[in-house]
Amino acid sequence: MGCAASDDTLIWTQHLPPDDPRTAEVGDQPFTTWTLDLDDPDAAPTQVYEDIQSGLFPVAGDGFAAWANNGTAFKMRSTASGNTARVRTGPSMAASGSHLAAVHQAGPKWRIVLYDAP
Numbered sequence: 001m002g003c004a005a006s007d008d009t010l011i012w013t014q015h016l017p018p019d020d021p022r023t024a025e026v027g028d029q030p031f032t033t034w035t036l037d038l039d040d041p042d043a044a045p046t047q048v049y050e051d052i053q054s055g056l057f058p059v060a061g062d063g064f065a066a067w068a069n070n071g072t073a074f075k076m077r078s079t080a081s082g083n084t085a086r087v088r089t090g091p092s093m094a095a096s097g098s099h100l101a102a103v104h105q106a107g108p109k110w111r112i113v114l115y116d117a118p
Contacts, residue, residue, distance in 0.1 A: 001030040002057035004065075006095065009079045010036040011058040011065035026052055033058065033067045037079055048077050048084070061095030064117035068093070076100055078118045085118040 003012035013030035016023045022031075033049035051069060058067040066076045073086045074093055090103040098117040103110055 001055075004058050004060040004095070005038070006060040006062060008037065008039045008063065009060040009065050010038055011060050011067065013053060013058055013067065029053060029055065029070075033075075035065045035077065035079065049075060056092065059093055059095040059100070061100065061117060062098045064095075064098065064100070066093060066095065066100050074100065074102060076115065076118050081118070083118045085115075087115045088113070 001013045001015055012034055014032045016026055016031045030053045031050065032047055034045045034047050036045045037043040049067060053070055054068040056068040058065060063079050064076050065079065066074055068074050068089060073089050075084055075086060077084045087100065087102060088104060092103050094101045100115045102113050102115065104113055
């Protein structure tokens with residue numbers, strides 16, 4: 001459904017297959033998130049998340065991938081260690097180097113918060 005790549009990481013989200021009985025409950029939302037280590041020619045895709053997710057596209061940074069679950073948090077996963085961190089959600093996110101930039105509303109203003117990769 002959505003994908004992103006950096007020098008070392010590929011991340012993408014997928015719908016459920018049409019013949020999966022959960023499709024009627026999930027609808028058009030992405031349901032699984034996968035990553036692939038682009039530095040390892042023998043690497044296999046790794047499923048890192050399964051549940052209903054927001055429609056935000058995932059992002060990839062230097063050594064991490066990030067995606068949004070169903071409106072409660074962004075998830076960041078280290079490509080080196082596999083550690084996953086949860087950060088506050090917002091209406092959008094972007095990767096820059098080894099940082100995740102997330103937009104948050106702070107009263108009547110908006111602010112951008114940088115998170116370090118896990």
